[in-house]
Amino acid sequence: MEDFCRLYSDLDSTTSTSRKVSVLRAHLAKASPADAAWTVYILTGGRVRRAVRTAELRQWATELAGLEEWLFEESYATVGDLAETIALVLDLGLPGPATVEGSLTHWIEDILLPLRTEDDPVARRQRVVAAWSAQHTLGRFCFTKLLTGGLRVGVSRRLVVRALAALTGLEDDILTHRLSGGWEPTEDNWALLTATDVSSSVGARPYPFFLASALDDGPDSLTGEPSDWLVEWKWDGIRGQLVRRDDEVWIWSRGGELVTDQFPEVVEAGLKLPPGTVVDGELLAWADDGPAPFSSLQRRLQRKRVGAKLLREVPVVLLAYDLLEWAGRDIRSLPLHERRAMLDGVMRRTEGNGMRLSQALNVGSWAEAARLRAGARTARAEGLMLKARNSPYRTGRRRGDWWKWKVDPLTLDAVLIYAQAGHGRRANLHTDYTFAVRNAEGELVPIAKAYSGLTDAEIIRLDKWIRENTRERFGPVRSVAAEQVFELAFEGIRRSRRHRSGLALRFPRILRWRTDKPVSEIDTVANLENLVERLGS
Amino acid sequence: MPEPVIQVRPEGLYVPAADLHIDPRRAVRRAIITHAHADHARAGHGRILASPTSRALLEHRLPGTPVSVLPWRTRHPFGKATISLHPAGHVLGSAQVRVEVDRETWVVSGDYKRQADPTCETFESVPCDTFITEATFALPVYRWPEPADVATDVLRWIRHNRDQGRSSLLLAYSLGKAQRVLAELHRHPEAQAVLGDPVVVHDAVAAINQLYRDAGIDLPPTRRIEDRPTGERRAPIVAIAPPAVDGSRWAKRLGVHDHAFVSGWMRIRGIRRRRAASRGFLLSDHADWPGLLRTIEESGARRVLVTHGRPDVLVRVLRERGVAAAPLEGPWEPAGEEG
Numbered sequence: 007m008e009d010f011c012r013l014y015s016d017l018d019s020t021t022s023t024s025r026k027v028s029v030l031r032a033h034l035a036k037a038s039p040a041d042a043a044w045t046v047y048i049l050t051g052g053r054v055r056r057a058v059r060t061a062e063l064r065q066w067a068t069e070l071a072g073l074e075e076w077l078f079e080e081s082y083a084t085v086g087d088l089a090e091t092i093a094l095v096l097d098l099g100l101p102g103p104a105t106v107e108g109s110l111t112h113w114i115e116d117i118l119l120p121l122r123t124e125d126d127p128v129a130r131r132q133r134v135v136a137a138w139s140a141q142h143t144l145g146r147f148c149f150t151k152l153l154t155g156g157l158r159v160g161v162s163r164r165l166v167v168r169a170l171a172a173l174t175g176l177e178d179d180i181l182t183h184r185l186s187g188g189w190e191p192t193e194d195n196w197a198l199l200t201a202t203d204v205s206s207s208v209g210a211r212p213y214p215f216f217l218a219s220a221l222d223d224g225p226d227s228l229t230g231e232p233s234d235w236l237v238e239w240k241w242d243g244i245r246g247q248l249v250r251r252d253d254e255v256w257i258w259s260r261g262g263e264l265v266t267d268q269f270p271e272v273v274e275a276g277l278k279l280p281p282g283t284v285v286d287g288e289l290l291a292w293a294d295d296g297p298a299p300f301s302s303l304q305r306r307l308q309r310k311r312v313g314a315k316l317l318r319e320v321p322v323v324l325l326a327y328d329l330l331e332w333a334g335r336d337i338r339s340l341p342l343h344e345r346r347a348m349l350d351g352v353m354r355r356t357e358g359n360g361m362r363l364s365q366a367l368n369v370g371s372w373a374e375a376a377r378l379r380a381g382a383r384t385a386r387a388e389g390l391m392l393k394a395r396n397s398p399y400r401t402g403r404r405r406g407d408w409w410k411w412k413v414d415p416l417t418l419d420a421v422l423i424y425a426q427a428g429h430g431r432r433a434n435l436h437t438d439y440t441f442a443v444r445n446a447e448g449e450l451v452p453i454a455k456a457y458s459g460l461t462d463a464e465i466i467r468l469d470k471w472i473r474e475n476t477r478e479r480f481g482p483v484r485s486v487a488a489e490q491v492f493e494l495a496f497e498g499i500r501r502s503r504r505h506r507s508g509l510a511l512r513f514p515r516i517l518r519w520r521t522d523k524p525v526s527e528i529d530t531v532a533n534l535e536n537l538v539e540r541l542g543s
Numbered sequence: 544m545p546e547p548v549i550q551v552r553p554e555g556l557y558v559p560a561a562d563l564h565i566d567p568r569r570a571v572r573r574a575i576i577t578h579a580h581a582d583h584a585r586a587g588h589g590r591i592l593a594s595p596t597s598r599a600l601l602e603h604r605l606p607g608t609p610v611s612v613l614p615w616r617t618r619h620p621f622g623k624a625t626i627s628l629h630p631a632g633h634v635l636g637s638a639q640v641r642v643e644v645d646r647e648t649w650v651v652s653g654d655y656k657r658q659a660d661p662t663c664e665t666f667e668s669v670p671c672d673t674f675i676t677e678a679t680f681a682l683p684v685y686r687w688p689e690p691a692d693v694a695t696d697v698l699r700w701i702r703h704n705r706d707q708g709r710s711s712l713l714l715a716y717s718l719g720k721a722q723r724v725l726a727e728l729h730r731h732p733e734a735q736a737v738l739g740d741p742v743v744v745h746d747a748v749a750a751i752n753q754l755y756r757d758a759g760i761d762l763p764p765t766r767r768i769e770d771r772p773t774g775e776r777r778a779p780i781v782a783i784a785p786p787a788v789d790g791s792r793w794a795k796r797l798g799v800h801d802h803a804f805v806s807g808w809m810r811i812r813g814i815r816r817r818r819a820a821s822r823g824f825l826l827s828d829h830a831d832w833p834g835l836l837r838t839i840e841e842s843g844a845r846r847v848l849v850t851h852g853r854p855d856v857l858v859r860v861l862r863e864r865g866v867a868a869a870p871l872e873g874p875w876e877p878a879g880e881e882g
Contacts, residue, residue, distance in 0.1 A: 018812070018816075019821050019822040019823075077682075084682055084684065085813070087812065094683075094686070094811075095683050
């Protein structure tokens with residue numbers, strides 16, 4: 007555990023990717039197979055099912071530190087992380103050793119996991135306090151992080167793969183494939199992960215997704231003729247990969263989660279395909295003969311399992327746009343136009359409910375593409391996808407072959423009315439903002455909350471202004487003088503009874519700080535209602 | 544009701560009975576300056592009163608302003624008030640101000656800490672009726688480790704960097720923190736073995752070092768970056784510089800290096816990552832949470848007024864413990880880099 011704490015601290019104190027890769031490689035080389043497996047599991051975002059309720063941890067730490075409850079809450083508001091707050095306040099009342107004895111595996115398998123079956127709250131408290139007592143501040147932080155779910159430390163899955171590649175000499179793609187989808191931290195799996203025999207690995211395993219890059223400058227910057235590119239709608243759903251092997255169908259989300267049970271109609275359609283088929287596409291809610299708004303899909307996403315009624319009301323389809331495996335063969339290295347031709351044939355077997363082909367758009371020139379893109383919202387798309395016809399199916403986000411050319415966001419001008427301190431890296435700075443527009447009575451009504459979009463320098467400048475212009479404080483929230491105007495970008499707008507303005511924005515974020523605009527020129531509820539009408543929600 | 548001994552005016556704390564200000568933010572006729580940090584010592588006053596060890600630092604920072612010395616613990620009449628200065632332990636010369644008017648005693652803490660510091664006077668508790676305390680780190684999460692343990696961590700970091708062929712740059716406030724870091728490293732048993740050659744310091748630090756040495760503070764020998772022998776330009780070194788130097792041309796002359804902030808703010812991971820995106824070492828010249836509570840208790844004050852940092856939290860805790868406490872709203876600076 008001491009080694010793991012040191013690894014955490016080393017990874018946390020550098021922003022250099024190559025430094026992180028070398029630190030992690032060195033750590034994995036020295037670690038036991040079981041510790042290495044857990045380390046990889048944790049760093050790739052694997053979670054340990056919560057063993058103790060956070061309310062209990064909070065309460066015990068507060069008691070041990072001899073604090074009043076509100077004082078713990080104030081601390082938490084400043085620190086921005088529960089496990090860190092617990093570790094820091096425990097220093098007040100619970101002495102700890104200079105180093106933590108025992109391996110990472112021992113701490114997880116012998117101490118943390120058994121807590122899940124401890125039903126007696128008194129015994130549970132005793133065991134957690136005993137664990138904390140055997141750790142220093144950093145150990146308590148890491149342990150409590152794991153206890154409450156997971157531990158993230160600015161290490162991406164890709165970075166872990168690079169470290170594994172450096173350690174084993176295997177290719178990134180092989181390691182990514184082996185790691186994808188429900189990888190469990192066991193010694194056996196560590197051996198399989200690092201095995202130099204690369205002949206077979208099948209079953210439910212998906213392929214790593216190829217991700218498109220944003221095309222900011224328009225297609226004129228692309229090489230080749232428009233005819234070298236396949237143009238499709240950029241659908242407004244969630245990415246999904248359908249794996250049809252043996253007697254089964256699995257559906258994977260882009261985040262590496264299995265979402266099979268959430269989409270029974272897609273599974274049914276997938277079963278009509280021959281085993282040894284893997285299709286990449288977009289999961290969308292479907293109404294009449296076209297995509298339904300994203301908000302419909304959200305109703306389905308909120309459920310782990312769907313009832314018959316919801317299934318009837320909000321059917322989902324997988325709009326297929328690529329074929330990665332056919333007849334049990336990995337065909338990702340074939341050029342896109344060949345994969346698409348095969349996909350057309352494959353989809354004839356199942357076209358209809360559950361699965362459909364994402365049609366290519368006929369585009370003779372980039373000007374024509376631009377016209378299509380301008381009408382994307384009406385087609386319930388987010389813009390266009392441009393894919394090089396001769397490109398292989400790559401791994402991760404590699405620039406060059408797949409571009410997403412999104413429609414320009416909708417924008418509005420609103421005034422800042424509330425601010426709240428952020429979490430994590432932004433703890434202690436006001437970075438969560440609420441913005442308002444004017445209603446018919448001339449009152450300011452909240453229209454959106456937004457967190458991102460400002461530079462670090464702007465955040466610091468705005469934080470200073472907020473502190474100097476606070477009107478009232480409600481716990482961590484401050485109301486401020488309505489003076490600062492911001493241009494917000496958003497992807498959609500709909501009526502909502504739950505919001506005071508009667509409107510809800512989709513994915514609002516700050517585009518610009520409009521220091522040049524007076525508050526008198528902000529948008530009104532009336533202009534936004536017109537916008538809703540125009541977009542026909 | 545009699546007039547308060549100390550009032551808040553737009554220009555800062557004011558003692559009506561003596562007609563003088565304490566650490567005013569704007570230029571005034573006569574000011575007591577608790578210590579030479581920029582947010583307390585501002586230019587333009589007619590006359591400055593300060594502790595004996597603060598004088599040279601103030602003359603260095605505010606050239607042209609006459610500085611009169613008030614010897615430690617000696618009571619001086621100013622109008623109807625009696626005023627004396629007492630060590631605050633924040634940096635060299637930092638003072639608490641005791642003001643007595645008609646047998647009522649107020650103490651202004653200025654910035655203070657309770658940890659031992661080989662480079663400045665030790666904090667002395669001064670009994671009073673009303674205690675005006677700072678609250679920079681007034682949250683239970685702020686608790687400082689032993690400076691010797693911090694020095695062990697710093698030396699381990701330096702050794703690791705050198706093994707990787709990198710220099711080590713410690714970013715520390717040039718007045719007080721830089722000298723304390725030097726002294727704490729120097730008195731660590733492994734200092735000689737790990738540090739080897741004298742530590743390189745930025746000119747801003749070198750100037751303050753000289754004033755500290757003149758005041759009789761024992762600091763190890765240091766050198767300027769220009770003093771490196773030509774043949775050793777690529778060898779890893781250890782350097783101390785103020786935070787503003789990070790990423791500057793001066794820092795580039797260190798070659799490949801790692802940097803680390805030395806500050807109480809480094810206690811919080813989010814702040815550490817935002818300010819430094821790198822290593823942080825926890826050494827503060829302010830009182831931590833237990834230090835604040837202990838100091839307030841030792842003052843025996845019937846009433847506590849709280850400035851700077853988190854007055855709301857400290858005030859509520861004190862009130863819940865039956866101490867009359869209130870925030871002292873005033874033109875204080877928001878918590879800065881110094882800490």
